[in-house]
Structure formats: structure tokens, C-alpha cells
Amino acid sequence: MxxxxxxxxxxxxxxxxxxxxxxxxxxxxxxxxxxxxxxxxxxxxxxxxxxxxxxxxxxxxxxxxxxxxxxxxxxxxxxxxxxxxxxxxxxxxxxxxxxxxxxxxxxxxxxxxxxxxxxxxxxxxxxxxxxxxxxxxxxxxxxxxxxxxxxxxxxxxxxxxxxxxxxxxxxxxxxxxxxxxxxxxxxxxxxxxxxxxxxxxxxxxxxxxxxxxPWLRGHLIERTRRIATDLMPRSDQILNRLNLVAKNAGAALRPGGAGLAELFLDEAQRAEVARIGAVMALLEGHADVVMDEVGPQVVPTVEVIRRRFESRRHEVTGLAAVVRRVLGLEAKMAQYRDGAAFVREVTSVVGLDGFNAVWHSPRTLPDAQEIRDPAAWIARVHG
Known part of the structure; x- marks a missing residue:
């Protein structure tokens, strides 16, 4: 063989x-x-x-x-x-x-x-x-x-x-x-x-x-394409972009920072990226919550898998740790945690059907602040 x-x-x-x-x-x-x-x-x-x-x-x-x-x-x-x-x-x-x-x-x-x-x-x-x-x-x-x-x-x-x-x-x-x-x-x-x-x-x-x-894919693509268009600099903006790189370097590479992507963003662009990030946090956190709820029903060794996989996530050192920080992969791990906490808190208060109101339209998606404060989303959507 x-x-x-x-x-x-x-x-x-x-x-x-x-x-x-x-x-x-x-x-x-x-x-x-x-x-x-x-x-x-x-x-x-x-x-x-x-x-x-x-x-x-x-x-x-x-x-x-x-x-x-x-x-x-x-x-x-x-x-x-x-x-x-x-x-x-x-x-x-x-x-x-x-x-x-x-x-x-x-x-x-x-x-x-x-x-x-x-x-x-x-x-x-x-x-x-x-x-x-x-x-x-x-x-x-x-x-x-x-x-x-x-x-x-x-x-x-x-x-x-x-x-x-x-x-x-x-x-x-x-x-x-x-x-x-x-x-x-x-x-x-x-x-x-x-x-x-x-x-x-x-x-x-x-x-x-x-x-x-059905609307979710088109919505996310349109938002992503919008920020990609906005990030295309004119020739007279090059110096300003370099200044942004110098200004943002520390924050971009800090633990949990967004990595290289954060270097080139002004305040308005950061806000748009935060809105996209909130949707991604919702999607990733929701997937983790569903996986955790289903796992014990169909995966006999799920507790062993969780323990060893989480340990692997946290034990990254050396060059791999540097690369993860530069690429903003630490921020992605935070998305899993924050999004999962949002899903669990909302579901505990308004139930599964109440949480699933999040999928009704783009207007019912949480923003970055609501991901961190689920009660604010509940108040806005459910009154």
C-alpha cells in the first residue's frame, strides 16, 4: 500500500x-x-x-x-x-x-x-x-x-x-x-x-x-464585499493608510487582537468589521452550542474529545503562537466564546423559539455590543 x-x-x-x-x-x-x-x-x-x-x-x-x-x-x-x-x-x-x-x-x-x-x-x-x-x-x-x-x-x-x-x-x-x-x-x-x-x-x-x-449567505457576502471595496485606497490615500498602520500596530497584535487585518482600518471601517464580526460570533457560537448539546447524545467519548481538544487550543506556543496572533486567530477563538455565551444566555431567557428570532432578517442579527450584552438584544427584538 x-x-x-x-x-x-x-x-x-x-x-x-x-x-x-x-x-x-x-x-x-x-x-x-x-x-x-x-x-x-x-x-x-x-x-x-x-x-x-x-x-x-x-x-x-x-x-x-x-x-x-x-x-x-x-x-x-x-x-x-x-x-x-x-x-x-x-x-x-x-x-x-x-x-x-x-x-x-x-x-x-x-x-x-x-x-x-x-x-x-x-x-x-x-x-x-x-x-x-x-x-x-x-x-x-x-x-x-x-x-x-x-x-x-x-x-x-x-x-x-x-x-x-x-x-x-x-x-x-x-x-x-x-x-x-x-x-x-x-x-x-x-x-x-x-x-x-x-x-x-x-x-x-x-x-x-x-x-x-436563505438570505444569510447573500447578506454576509454583500457586507464582506462592501468592506473590501471600502478598503481599496486611492493613490492620495496611501500616506494616510501608512499612518493607520503605525497607529494600529500595537492594538492589532495584542493578545486577542484582529491581527494584520486591523492595521489598515479607520474608525468607520472598524465599525463595519465589528458588525461582520458580530455575525461571525453568532454563527460560530451557535455552532459550538449545538455541537455541545448534541454531542452527549451521539458521541460516546465527547467529554474526552472536548477536554483534549480545548487543551490543544490553549497549548499553542513558539512560532505557531506568533503566527496565530499575527493572523488574528486568537480573535476567532474569542468569537466562539462570546457567541456561545450570547446564544446560551438568550436561549435561557426566551427559549429556543425566542432565540431563533435572530434569523428572521438582517435587522434581528445582534451587533457587537449586543453579543457582549445579550439582554440588550432581547430588549430590542422581544421588547
Whole structure:
């Protein structure tokens, strides 16, 4: 039995990515080529080159992992839907099981669909001068290098994800990153079947959130695209942006800070990011609460998994700790905690149906202050 290589966890997954993929192969500098800030294909080649494939695993065992994860994702639907009170029109959907490069490819495609129209539109219609072909090539190459390092690191950490597919023609899918799940269950000494189902409970909750609440995906994409557009600087704003970097550096890199993303934000942009962050805190916290409620019913070793997984979250040291702080991953951990506390407090006061009023419309979503003060949300929405 040969060692499992990248791209072999799910053949269908590779086809799915290529069908959506990426960036049309138009020669740089072509008059019809949209202006791009990042050379996406170069970034993907770099990711494939530097990202380790993951734990050694034979072909037959790899197929068993894929089958087990697909089964776990389907099993997770019914208890998640029952516990959350949210039901999707189409019922369960089998997850797409992927390797690390395929996870990166899917996310690069989503980033391109989000960022490229913003960059191109700002340059062509926003009064910003179009850079020449050489400048575009150099900028795209430099940014691709930075993205390669970032995505390679993240692709070794992510266990699962509900991909929103920012391309309007894209198909949102639940992704499970097989090498990372196998590596985590081995390192933590967990029961594989239980751990895989436990991971799927959290990720399936995200799928149910977006499929049971049809307006939510479009709302989040629109808010994200709005802040991306606002962050595109004009040439006369470059000096001001540099001043913001100097001003915000300390806060961005403090424990729990938002990382590099916080460096470039003025007050209005910080407020918009806070609104998006509140929605993300709600989604992540809700998924954690549902996972915690369902877990004891269907995962026999759930207490062992929780204890060891939480210990792993808190024991990050050295370079990994620095990278997490720079990328703002500590802030993401805070989202889980704050969002879960909000969900639990609201549910304890107004019940599950009362909490689910949060999904009625964009106006019933909590803002950042309400995430920290659930009583304020209850007073606003329930009177």
C-alpha cells in the first residue's frame, strides 16, 4: 500500500474544484484582462509546493476515511436540525472530503470571486489610474507569495468549513479536510469515529444555518464585499493608510487582537468589521452550542474529545503562537466564546423559539455590543 498523496482523498473533490476553478488563463497585460491584485494560479502552485501532504496513510485506509467522513456528515444533519430548530429545504447533504491543496484551491477561488471584481471595478470606474502590465505582474507576484505562506499554514489547521462560494454561480459546500482530521485524532489519541462525527456536528450546523436561512449567505457576502471595496485606497490615500498602520500596530497584535487585518482600518471601517464580526460570533457560537448539546447524545467519548481538544487550543506556543496572533486567530477563538455565551444566555431567557428570532432578517442579527450584552438584544427584538 503506497502512501496517501495530496489530491487522493476525494477524486470527486478535485473535479469539483476544477469545474469552479479559478482564474481564466489570459496573458498578463491583455487589454481584456480584468485587473487583479493577486496572481491566484501562482499562489496555488506555491501552496502545492510547500504544504506537507499530512500523515502517512495507505490508499485503502484513505478511502475508509473518506467514506467515514461522508457518513458522519450525513449522520450529523438530523440531530443538528432537531436541536437547532432549523430545517433546510433539501435535507442532508454529503460533505466534500478534501486534502490540503484542494481546500486551498477552493478558498482561493472564493477569494478571487470576492476580491477581483472589487479591484477591477475600483480601477476602471473609481477614478483610480490603471497600472501598467509590468506593475500588475510584479504586484500580483508579490501578493501571491504572501498568500502562499498564509494559505499553506491555514490548510494544515482547518478541520472543516462551510464554503460560501462568493462567486454567484458557485455552489456552497461543506468541506472536511481529511489529513487534518486524521492528524488531530492521532495526536490527541481520540476515537476516530467519535471525533469525526464531533467535527461534523459543528460544521453541519453552519450548513444548516445558511441553507435554512436563505438570505444569510447573500447578506454576509454583500457586507464582506462592501468592506473590501471600502478598503481599496486611492493613490492620495496611501500616506494616510501608512499612518493607520503605525497607529494600529500595537492594538492589532495584542493578545486577542484582529491581527494584520486591523492595521489598515479607520474608525468607520472598524465599525463595519465589528458588525461582520458580530455575525461571525453568532454563527460560530451557535455552532459550538449545538455541537455541545448534541454531542452527549451521539458521541460516546465527547467529554474526552472536548477536554483534549480545548487543551490543544490553549497549548499553542513558539512560532505557531506568533503566527496565530499575527493572523488574528486568537480573535476567532474569542468569537466562539462570546457567541456561545450570547446564544446560551438568550436561549435561557426566551427559549429556543425566542432565540431563533435572530434569523428572521438582517435587522434581528445582534451587533457587537449586543453579543457582549445579550439582554440588550432581547430588549430590542422581544421588547
Amino acid at each position: 503506497g502512501e496517501q498523496r495530496a489530491g487522493q482523498y476525494d477524486v470527486a473533490g478535485t473535479g469539483f474544484v476544477r469545474a469552479r476553478a479559478g482564474v481564466p488563463a489570459v496573458p498578463p497585460g491583455d487589454a481584456e484582462e480584468p485587473l487583479r491584485l493577486i496572481d491566484w494560479e501562482l499562489a496555488f502552485k506555491g501552496i502545492r509546493a510547500i504544504t506537507p501532504a499530512g500523515p502517512a496513510i495507505g490508499r485503502e485506509q484513505a478511502q475508509e476515511v473518506v467514506d467515514a467522513l461522508r457518513t458522519a456528515s450525513s449522520r450529523a444533519y438530523e440531530p443538528v436540525a432537531r436541536t437547532s430548530g432549523l430545517h433546510t429545504p433539501d435535507g442532508p447533504e454529503t460533505a466534500l472530503v478534501v486534502d490540503r491543496p484542494t481546500w486551498s484551491r477552493i478558498n482561493l477561488d472564493s477569494f478571487a470571486a470576492l476580491i477581483d471584481p472589487v479591484v477591477d471595478g475600483a480601477a476602471r470606474h473609481g477614478g483610480r489610474p490603471m497600472p501598467g502590465a509590468l506593475a500588475r505582474r510584479l504586484a500580483g507576484t508579490a501578493t501571491a507569495g504572501e498568500l502562499t505562506v498564509l494559505m499553506s499554514f491555514l490548510s494544515t489547521k482547518i478541520l472543516g468549513q462551510y464554503d460560501l462560494a462568493y462567486d454567484p454561480a458557485g455552489h456552497p459546500r461543506l468541506l472536511l479536510v481529511a489529513p487534518n482530521i486524521v492528524q488531530a485524532e492521532r495526536e490527541l489519541g481520540l476515537d476516530p469515529q467519535d471525533f469525526r462525527l464531533w467535527v461534523c456536528l459543528h460544521e453541519e450546523t453552519h450548513r444548516v444555518q445558511f441553507t435554512a436561512v
